[in-house]
Amino acid sequence: MTNTDGLVSGPPTGLAAGVIRGWGYGTLNGYGDVEDVPFGRGFIPEFFTVQIEPDEGPNGVDDDYWSLDLYFQVEPGADTSELRIARCNQRDLSSTLDLVREKWALTIWRNWAHLTLLLGGEARARVSSSGEKDAALDILSTTRPRKRKRTSITEAHLEAVAQVYLAAPQKPTLAVERHFITNHSTAARWVGLARKAGLLPPVDRRSEG
Known part of the structure; x- marks a missing residue:
């Protein structure tokens, strides 16, 4: 069961945050150009961005x-x-x-984003309950953890992997690993699939890493 304690009150002290449909400019799936997908008994965007920055505080923008x-x-x-x-x-x-993780674990940031999306925008109209907040919390609390599925490898994802790989000045596989926040074996598998799809040149053992 998803832990919703503390999520309603917002980001932890010292940080400001928001959630935006889609991903940022310069990535695939730009802002707004995404579809809502089922989530529990509600809907949220398939792609979304959590933006975090220091809280301005009483004296304005932090230096x-x-x-x-x-x-x-x-x-x-x-x-x-x-x-x-x-x-x-x-x-x-x-x-x-x-x-950021010292304030909240990434799983808590993720759950906070789910709640925010369920309470806002188009998702709000699809939550049928007398109280929006209670309904969203109910949706989160009734979702069940499932066995993690392997990432669906699309052509667009492999193209993104190839872009990161080719842009790296050295150790390109490590660059893919860090860019997508994954482990080395997964990054290497993605690189291999991108190469098999013709998106990368034949392997150069001298530059692999």
């Missing part, structure tokens, strides 16, 4: 400003979503992820 975008995709029929890509502006990605 140490940064922004983190977490790109999620809903797993078909699984009532959950998976983090596909993370990008950070004006700060190192690894240290920023550590900072």
